[in-house]
Amino acid sequence: MNEFSYSRATSLRDAVRSQDKSGKAKYLAGGQTLLPSIKQLLDAPERLIDLSGAGLDGIEVGRKTITIGAMTRHADVAASAQVREAIPALADLAGRIGDAQVRNRGTIGGSVANSDPAADYPAALIGLCAIVHTNARKIPAEKFFVGLFQNALKSGELITKVEFEIPTGAAYEKFANPASRYAIVGVFAASFDHVMRIGVTGAAHFAFRWAEAEGHGLGVKDLSNVSLDQSRFNSDLYASATYRAHLVRVLTLRAVSRL
Amino acid sequence: MATEENTGIGASVLRKEDRRFITGVGRYTDDIQVSGQTYAAFARSLWARARIDKLDTGVAAAMPGVIGVLTGAEMAADGLGGLPCGWLVKSKDGSDMQQPEHPPLAHTHLNFVGDAFAIVVADTEEHAQGAARALEQSVEVTELTPVVSLADATQSAPIHEALTSNVCYDWEIGDKAACKAGFAVADRVVEVELSNNRLIPNAMEPRAAIAEYSTGTDELTIHTTSQNPHLVRLILAAFVQLAPEHKLRVIAPDVGGGFGSKIFVYSEEVSVAWAAKKLRRPVRWTATRSESFLTDAHGRDHLTKAKLALSSEGKFLAMQVATKANLGAYLSTFASSVPTYLYGTLMAGQYATPAIHVEVQGTFTNTCPVDAYRGAGRPEATFVVERLVEMAARQLRADPAELRRVNFIKPDQFPYQTPVALVYDTGNYEASLSQALQHADYAGFAARQRAAEGRGKLRGIGLSCYIEACGLAPSQLAMNLGAGVGLWESAEIRVNPTGSVVVFTGSHSHGQGHETTFAQVVSSTLGVPFDQVEVVHGDTGRLDFGLGTYGSRSIAVGGSALIRASEKIIAKGKRIAAHLLQAGIDEIDFQDGVFSVQASNQSVTFAEVAFAAYIPNNVPTDEVEPGLAEKAFYDPENFTYPAGTHICEVEVDPETGKIDIIQFVAVDDFGEVINPMIVEGQVHGGLTQGIGQALFERGIYDDNGQLITGSYMDYCMPRADDLPNYVVDTTVTPCTHNPLGVKGCGEAGAIGAPAAVVNAVTHATGMKDISMPLHPEKVWRALQRKRRAA
Numbered sequence A: 001m002n003e004f005s006y007s008r009a010t011s012l013r014d015a016v017r018s019q020d021k022s023g024k025a026k027y028l029a030g031g032q033t034l035l036p037s038i039k040q041l042l043d044a045p046e047r048l049i050d051l052s053g054a055g056l057d058g059i060e061v062g063r064k065t066i067t068i069g070a071m072t073r074h075a076d077v078a079a080s081a082q083v084r085e086a087i088p089a090l091a092d093l094a095g096r097i098g099d100a101q102v103r104n105r106g107t108i109g110g111s112v113a114n115s116d117p118a119a120d121y122p123a124a125l126i127g128l129c130a131i132v133h134t135n136a137r138k139i140p141a142e143k144f145f146v147g148l149f150q151n152a153l154k155s156g157e158l159i160t161k162v163e164f165e166i167p168t169g170a171a172y173e174k175f176a177n178p179a180s181r182y183a184i185v186g187v188f189a190a191s192f193d194h195v196m197r198i199g200v201t202g203a204a205h206f207a208f209r210w211a212e213a214e215g216h217g218l219g220v221k222d223l224s225n226v227s228l229d230q231s232r233f234n235s236d237l238y239a240s241a242t243y244r245a246h247l248v249r250v251l252t253l254r255a256v257s258r259l
Numbered sequence B: 001m002a003t004e005e006n007t008g009i010g011a012s013v014l015r016k017e018d019r020r021f022i023t024g025v026g027r028y029t030d031d032i033q034v035s036g037q038t039y040a041a042f043a044r045s046l047w048a049r050a051r052i053d054k055l056d057t058g059v060a061a062a063m064p065g066v067i068g069v070l071t072g073a074e075m076a077a078d079g080l081g082g083l084p085c086g087w088l089v090k091s092k093d094g095s096d097m098q099q100p101e102h103p104p105l106a107h108t109h110l111n112f113v114g115d116a117f118a119i120v121v122a123d124t125e126e127h128a129q130g131a132a133r134a135l136e137q138s139v140e141v142t143e144l145t146p147v148v149s150l151a152d153a154t155q156s157a158p159i160h161e162a163l164t165s166n167v168c169y170d171w172e173i174g175d176k177a178a179c180k181a182g183f184a185v186a187d188r189v190v191e192v193e194l195s196n197n198r199l200i201p202n203a204m205e206p207r208a209a210i211a212e213y214s215t216g217t218d219e220l221t222i223h224t225t226s227q228n229p230h231l232v233r234l235i236l237a238a239f240v241q242l243a244p245e246h247k248l249r250v251i252a253p254d255v256g257g258g259f260g261s262k263i264f265v266y267s268e269e270v271s272v273a274w275a276a277k278k279l280r281r282p283v284r285w286t287a288t289r290s291e292s293f294l295t296d297a298h299g300r301d302h303l304t305k306a307k308l309a310l311s312s313e314g315k316f317l318a319m320q321v322a323t324k325a326n327l328g329a330y331l332s333t334f335a336s337s338v339p340t341y342l343y344g345t346l347m348a349g350q351y352a353t354p355a356i357h358v359e360v361q362g363t364f365t366n367t368c369p370v371d372a373y374r375g376a377g378r379p380e381a382t383f384v385v386e387r388l389v390e391m392a393a394r395q396l397r398a399d400p401a402e403l404r405r406v407n408f409i410k411p412d413q414f415p416y417q418t419p420v421a422l423v424y425d426t427g428n429y430e431a432s433l434s435q436a437l438q439h440a441d442y443a444g445f446a447a448r449q450r451a452a453e454g455r456g457k458l459r460g461i462g463l464s465c466y467i468e469a470c471g472l473a474p475s476q477l478a479m480n481l482g483a484g485v486g487l488w489e490s491a492e493i494r495v496n497p498t499g500s501v502v503v504f505t506g507s508h509s510h511g512q513g514h515e516t517t518f519a520q521v522v523s524s525t526l527g528v529p530f531d532q533v534e535v536v537h538g539d540t541g542r543l544d545f546g547l548g549t550y551g552s553r554s555i556a557v558g559g560s561a562l563i564r565a566s567e568k569i570i571a572k573g574k575r576i577a578a579h580l581l582q583a584g585i586d587e588i589d590f591q592d593g594v595f596s597v598q599a600s601n602q603s604v605t606f607a608e609v610a611f612a613a614y615i616p617n618n619v620p621t622d623e624v625e626p627g628l629a630e631k632a633f634y635d636p637e638n639f640t641y642p643a644g645t646h647i648c649e650v651e652v653d654p655e656t657g658k659i660d661i662i663q664f665v666a667v668d669d670f671g672e673v674i675n676p677m678i679v680e681g682q683v684h685g686g687l688t689q690g691i692g693q694a695l696f697e698r699g700i701y702d703d704n705g706q707l708i709t710g711s712y713m714d715y716c717m718p719r720a721d722d723l724p725n726y727v728v729d730t731t732v733t734p735c736t737h738n739p740l741g742v743k744g745c746g747e748a749g750a751i752g753a754p755a756a757v758v759n760a761v762t763h764a765t766g767m768k769d770i771s772m773p774l775h776p777e778k779v780w781r782a783l784q785r786k787r788r789a790a
């Protein structure tokens, strides 16, 4: 492990000010991805800016949206009475991330910023037409995830909160990698009155919206012939791209049937 | 004795050792701190096969905190010997197996990814690791084409220049002609090609070692994570020639799981000890989890073609097995014996198959060495036998339980000479099968299958009737077959003047709970309260000699030695009691901790006798030596043969290929049981590893010999939520040749479970065969193919 310096930001402004343009300083949220990367020498930031004291956690329910602060832990989202009331599927998703230790440390901001192709939250962000708020702007989820571990954030840009639209119904189906328990495929289906929205994670380099399936409506019973762009699908030890594509169809049907 | 009733043999006494383990005050190797200690890290091969051209240690040696950089070349120059293999297996033609050189630190060639070639010692772990990484980057090598695939290894050029091929041995057992005759008259022949997946052991505690050298006394003390510290000492003294045996002390303190992987002597403990001596500083090392994946001896890894001949009535006539076994890059300590004497000899299973012939080709590849892992050879054998039997039943459209039953060795056939060398002393296979079928509600399966169908699920049930041979023995027989160590076990019982007892056993506990079970045995035999019996193991400085724990041998061999030592204690106690009670020695009875004379109704307690032994008032020391301590070395007459039936019931989701284990029943015959709770725990652990092999685990190398499954992100261990609540029960046929009537229980679960799971899944899906691990995509694809074919 390489040496690094550490500071704890006391506010959003403080955090952003501590950042420089060099990219050698990194925000530290739950540390569940960043710290193992440092230990394995996959990452070597010179400075860590700890966000845990920056006042970025908390859950707020509005009339049409629910907003979750970047530093809100997975366990807190899973247990939140407000989230369970407004979007039970989102609480369910958070409760199925990793294990108890990971959920007690990991944050929504860290997960979204990390943009792991197999992470769970991105499916919900797409499925729930979320907006990613940063210190500088608002980015719609569909424009946020752009590549393998790549997103629309600029160097030093900080996620402050994620705002989800409250749907009429929603369901999350996860087919977990048996080893890592990340999503081989995760499908988040949501309905907004009679409009359906499908967010898919795990399958491809980044979470995406399966618009072709959405058009078939809530009563859909068969998706086998609906087109699905597999050009950037993942393939690994546990699941080929073909199998992932099959799972996307199976899980979408299952999620939709629960709406 | 108030407590005796609930602490004696057969009682589920809570484990003594758990208080310290659960409260975090155990003392594992890595917990030991030594003043002046330094930290070691190993420079390891990044290549599956390479020749070292130039190793310049200058840069690494100058890095911050580095105290010493010691290479394989220096080790060789110091005259240290290679790591030996303890079992010489001969090929069919009578020739000895081929043994490659196995220097603890490689100095000319690197033969697998992780092969250590230098040890770096520094003031901190980080500094040592930094310098080791620098060495890995700077060593100049010529990459050579690695041999990775087991299937092609025998045809490839030898990976070791000094050997003629990659075949270690071409071994056989059984009567080939008789087997051929059996197939000639067969009504039906069932054939299968199976792979037994490579497993990575994953003990909870990684391997670790700390070595201290005393310049004053020339003594070298090594704390290490070993299942048999005396063997480590013997090998370091006699083969590696690191130090003479009387100047070496090897201590295996609390050890957090081994499953076989800590039987062996590895590069790291040798190197750490050598470095401590050379640098005159204590040197410590604890494997990272990544190092564990790369270098802990792996398990299994077979490719097998097997066939079974049956008569028109479904009687087994003959069985033929040909196996390629991957031994990895070098011969690990007992590697050669696992796919031969612990595998081929088990092919009779529970059945009276009259003719069996087994051929095994042991093969070198540029992968981590493969050696014993929980079950060691016997899971592989059970898998072959029980898959064949299952396939036979399906092909004959016979009830798999019934086909097994008609072919069982019957209770009146014991002792039973199998066609593959072993003589089973006792068993009742019908009893464990019947009991398991009942627990599993076998009769009600059809209804459950229909109900599952209604839910869109495919339900299946699979049996596995396994046998194992435990407590490897007797020494002479094993040595005739090439074993390089005796297979007895030692025990010493020291009675303190106050009557409490310290028991020394040469077996070793690394999770099994010997401190409890062995105390139960001694407490029962001597009538000493359970909590006044202390069990000591794992230190060459405290006990004479021992052979450690592996092959479910501890209670059968180590426990028997305890009984022998107890008998000697009682015999001497009687002589002392005779003096105290002024009676003839033949008049003394011993029961429940009391020596008594029936005629005069007089008695003395065990504690009083112990006191008199040390303070010999009224005991003439010219007739009875003072003191009360006895030793015994027990060499068993035969193996023990635990056996049982495992039944697995699964549901497969045809849309995704995902498998749910709905129920798992294990009925085992372990002979007499000392502590049912501990036995149940052992069965749970074994089953979980067996199910892990069937559903999840596989060590995979890519074509370049890089380990792809080098972390838990990719290597899947079974977790509690993958598993059902097990139904575990026992039947008892006492072992006929040891004093406790015990057989051993540590490996049974891992031996029986894989076949039960695969049989259940093939039953559910109607597939003929599918290779382990049964990952969902594999199952889904097989179902797709079947659907297309239909």
Ligand SMILES: Cc1cc2nc3c(=O)[nH]c(=O)nc-3n(C[C@H](O)[C@H](O)[C@H](O)COP(=O)(O)OP(=O)(O)OC[C@H]3O[C@@H](n4cnc5c(N)ncnc54)[C@H](O)[C@@H]3O)c2cc1C
Binding pocket: A026, A027, A028, A029, A030, A031, A032, A033, A034, A035, A051, A070, A071, A096, A097, A098, A099, A102, A105, A106, A107, A108, A109, A110, A111, A113, A114, A116, A118, A119, A120, A121, A157, A158, A159, A160, A180, A181, A182, A183
């Ligand atoms: C064993 C294990 C299992 C896991 N299983 C799953 C799983 O099943 N599903 C799943 O989705 N995830 C899983 N994870 C990942 C987990 O959810 C992490 O919490 C998440 O990936 C990162 O969140 P974090 O808060 O720990 O971020 P950190 O590790 O602290 O940071 C991650 C990255 O994001 C950056 N960052 C953090 N916060 C911000 C911010 N507010 N603005 C901008 N950049 C920021 C950091 O600089 C860093 O580059 C698992 C992790 C582990 C260790």
